Amino acid sequence: MPGDSERERYERLKREIARHDRLYFVEARPEISDRDYDRLVEELKVLEAAHPDWVTPDSPSQRVGGEPIADFETVEHRVPMLSIENTYAEEGLREWDERVRKLLESVPPSYVAEPKVDGVAIALHYEGGLFARGATRGDGRRGDDVTANLRTVRAIPLRLDPPDGEPLPPLLEVRGELFMPFGEFARMNEERRAGGLDPFMNPRNSTSGMLKHKDPKVVARCRLSFLAHSVGATEGLPVRAHAQLLAFLRGAGMPTVPLAACRDVEAVATHIRDFEKVRATLGYATDGVVVKVDDFRQRERCGETSKAPRWVIAYKYEAEQAATRLRDVRLQIGKSGAVTPVAILDPVPLSGTTVSRASLHNFSEIARKDIRIGDCVVIQKRGEIIPYVVRAIPEERTGAEQPIVPPTTCPRCGTPLVRAEGEVALRCPSPDCAGRLVERLKFWGGRRQMDIQGLGEKIVEQLVAAELVTDIPDLYALTAESLVSLERMGELAAANLLGGIAASRGRGLARLLAGLAVPHVGHKVAELLAERFGDLAAIEGASVEELTAIPGVGEKIARSLGEWLRSERGKALLAGLRAAGVKTTADRPGAPTGPLAGKTFVITGTLTKMSRAEAHERIRALGGRPGDSLTRKTSYLVVGADPGGKVEKAREFGVAVLPEDEFCRMIDSPPPAA
Ligand code: IVH
Numbered sequence: 001m002p003g004d005s006e007r008e009r010y011e012r013l014k015r016e017i018a019r020h021d022r023l024y025f026v027e028a029r030p031e032i033s034d035r036d037y038d039r040l041v042e043e044l045k046v047l048e049a050a051h052p053d054w055v056t057p058d059s060p061s062q063r064v065g066g067e068p069i070a071d072f073e074t075v076e077h078r079v080p081m082l083s084i085e086n087t088y089a090e091e092g093l094r095e096w097d098e099r100v101r102k103l104l105e106s107v108p109p110s111y112v113a114e115p116k117v118d119g120v121a122i123a124l125h126y127e128g129g130l131f132a133r134g135a136t137r138g139d140g141r142r143g144d145d146v147t148a149n150l151r152t153v154r155a156i157p158l159r160l161d162p163p164d165g166e167p168l169p170p171l172l173e174v175r176g177e178l179f180m181p182f183g184e185f186a187r188m189n190e191e192r193r194a195g196g197l198d199p200f201m202n203p204r205n206s207t208s209g210m211l212k213h214k215d216p217k218v219v220a221r222c223r224l225s226f227l228a229h230s231v232g233a234t235e236g237l238p239v240r241a242h243a244q245l246l247a248f249l250r251g252a253g254m255p256t257v258p259l260a261a262c263r264d265v266e267a268v269a270t271h272i273r274d275f276e277k278v279r280a281t282l283g284y285a286t287d288g289v290v291v292k293v294d295d296f297r298q299r300e301r302c303g304e305t306s307k308a309p310r311w312v313i314a315y316k317y318e319a320e321q322a323a324t325r326l327r328d329v330r331l332q333i334g335k336s337g338a339v340t341p342v343a344i345l346d347p348v349p350l351s352g353t354t355v356s357r358a359s360l361h362n363f364s365e366i367a368r369k370d371i372r373i374g375d376c377v378v379i380q381k382r383g384e385i386i387p388y389v390v391r392a393i394p395e396e397r398t399g400a401e402q403p404i405v406p407p408t409t410c411p412r413c414g415t416p417l418v419r420a421e422g423e424v425a426l427r428c429p430s431p432d433c434a435g436r437l438v439e440r441l442k443f444w445g446g447r448r449q450m451d452i453q454g455l456g457e458k459i460v461e462q463l464v465a466a467e468l469v470t471d472i473p474d475l476y477a478l479t480a481e482s483l484v485s486l487e488r489m490g491e492l493a494a495a496n497l498l499g500g501i502a503a504s505r506g507r508g509l510a511r512l513l514a515g516l517a518v519p520h521v522g523h524k525v526a527e528l529l530a531e532r533f534g535d536l537a538a539i540e541g542a543s544v545e546e547l548t549a550i551p552g553v554g555e556k557i558a559r560s561l562g563e564w565l566r567s568e569r570g571k572a573l574l575a576g577l578r579a580a581g582v583k584t585t586a587d588r589p590g591a592p593t594g595p596l597a598g599k600t601f602v603i604t605g606t607l608t609k610m611s612r613a614e615a616h617e618r619i620r621a622l623g624g625r626p627g628d629s630l631t632r633k634t635s636y637l638v639v640g641a642d643p644g645g646k647v648e649k650a651r652e653f654g655v656a657v658l659p660e661d662e663f664c665r666m667i668d669s670p671p672p673a674a
Contacts, residue, residue, distance in 0.1 A: 010051070013043060017044065026254070058130060058158040068217075075143055077135070082304065084312050086288075092315075093272070100311065104298055106644040111292065112261055113289050113291050114258065114289065114290050116314050119204065119227075119284075126172040149219045166252075171236070173233045179226070188206065189206075225284065275289055322355070326376075340359075340425065343377070362425055362426075369392060371389060371392045373403075375396070377392050412428070438460050441460045441463070445500075452503075462489075476581070507583070508587050509535070513529055521561055528550050529553070532550050535585050536585070544562060551625060551627050602629070606640045609664055636655065637650040639657060639659055
């Protein structure tokens with residue numbers, strides 16, 4: 001504008017550009033063309049070139065700068081980035097709603113529903129309103145610092161700018177999804193093809209590819225977008241519910257996912273059906289609806305498991321399907337002897353990978369769906385789960401299709417198969433079955449069990465075929481001489497495997513128990529048992545009552561474990577492991593120590609002096625165990641403000657009721673250890 005000083009024009013340009021970013025990304029109603037936008041940025045750069053001292057880090061010119069990055073630094077998430085429980089059916093949604101209402105006792109929750117954006121999760125840190133750092137989710141606890149790449153994303157504001165009068169939180173970690181809109185994905189793949197490069201599989205893959213690119217200039221050339229859906233570590237955020245949070249963020253210039261307020265589960269179900277019809281028009285990939293409890297205090301009451309908060313669930317729509325030819329059915333034997341059919345297919349691309357095998361579940365399913373060899377079949381993949389055969393397409397039949405006949409004997413050892421009462425799976429009952437043994441050995445050596453380096457599928461097959469290993473303890477008697485007799489086993493590989501086996505001796509009780517694959521005894525239970533008893537001998541000597549006294553260990557588990565431990569095979573296997581020098585004690589030997597050892601605590605209502613998570617932490621630190629559901633085994637019910645029906649239940653069960661004050665006194669000066 002004539003008469004403006006250069007400085008005024010510069011400041012106005014900066015504001016204009018930020019306003020257009022907001023119009024485009026937050027409000028989805030751009031006022032100017034991309035070209036005109038670029039002109040504004042060019043003009044700004046010209047002014048900055050003449051006055052380098054005017055440039056601040058939040059200037060639009062500062063989105064791309066610096067040189068390619070050698071390596072991304074690791075950053076720790078102060079608040080872990082958890083995942084979300086999934087459901088694929090309305091029934092699952094309703095069960096979740098019931099669980100939530102039970103947890104919240106008297107006050108029914110309001111829900112909010114948002115698209116589940118199929119992007120890449122990132123965390124953006126704002127300090128004093130300025131974008132300071134951005135990180136990938138990584139494993140949920142630690143991610144990569146990808147700040148330089150994220151600065152190039154115009155949808156991410158470099159400065160938060162709440163309306164006049166609204167406070168700016170000193171610290172704000174915004175979380176959301178980075179994604180590539182379909183239009184940009186198509187444009188980029190066209191460019192790649194023209195340049196002789198392989199096109200990207202899907203927008204999600206190309207987004208992660210871009211995010212991990214070492215040169216921010218390349219990232220800047222593609223228009224990634226971002227939608228916020230939650231927050232991590234924050235200080236001084238003036239909101240108490242999710243809808244308020246998103247409104248605050250939008251007001252400050254941050255694009256957020258669209259939100260639907262739902263007063264109850266009925267409204268959620270209706271929204272999910274409606275949204276399915278419109279989601280294809282959104283311009284970016286979504287794979288479901290995320291449903292959340294709106295109120296933050298209620299969320300706190302719901303709590304979380306180690307993997308996911310209880311106040312949120314993702315309803316996922318049916319996944320992509322593909323049609324292909326079923327060529328053959330192979331039989332697979334599991335570690336418990338279950339014989340399951342696997343479909344061998346003509347390879348077909350599906351949701352980003354090429355699929356040539358799929359699950360057929362079991363023979364009853366095959367009969368029910370009338371699937372035949374040679375059929376054209378529909379396959380589907382959901383989440384990380386392996387693809388499965390949904391149905392046959394009978395219209396495509398030529399008459400040459402062959403029925404699939406369930407086996408009567410084990411394909412590996414010839415033993416007649418059995419079907420247990422009430423079960424669908426066919427099972428090989430022979431404890432000596434080589435197929436079962438292979439699976440048990442693979443599981444024993446698996447990463448979450450004894451973690452034996454070098455013990456891959458091929459080697460296990462060879463060891464079993466050569467009868468060098470007839471049960472798990474034999475692994476520990478292997479020698480370099482016996483191993484090098486195997487085909488393609490050199491001295492180096494043999495030494496590596498022996499090293500891996502030797503190292504597994506010291507993994508400790510919890511992993512040993514998990515590795516045994518006793519029915520119903522998974523990792524969690526194995527850890528509980530190891531923590532409580534500390535020694536295998538103590539578990540062997542425990543009664544069903546002693547076992548079920550552990551919260552998380554029920555009758556079914558205790559009985560299954562007891563039977564296994566008393567069986568001849570079980571006893572022989574454990575004797576063999578002991579003889580082989582495998583450690584049978586826990587790293588933290590014995591029952592937990594501390595003044596609250598052996599005591600379990602359930603919290604109800606809202607604590608005023610600390611958060612629930614902090615209270616749980618204190619209980620654990622003093623040797624106690626925090627729990628969620630009140631049972632007759634609970635030692636104390638801690639009661640905060642607005643408690644619900646649990647207090648009455650505690651009285652009925654004879655469980656001691658502790659008001660918050662008394663609880664605080666107990667953890668501040670705990671009773672002497674028993
Ligand atoms: S809330 C722990 N809201 O989906 C809950 N997540 O599969 C915090 N996602 O890790 C996340 N859309 O990265 C939330 N509207 C939405 C979402 C969403 C996509 C992602 C998120 C999460 C993953 C779980």
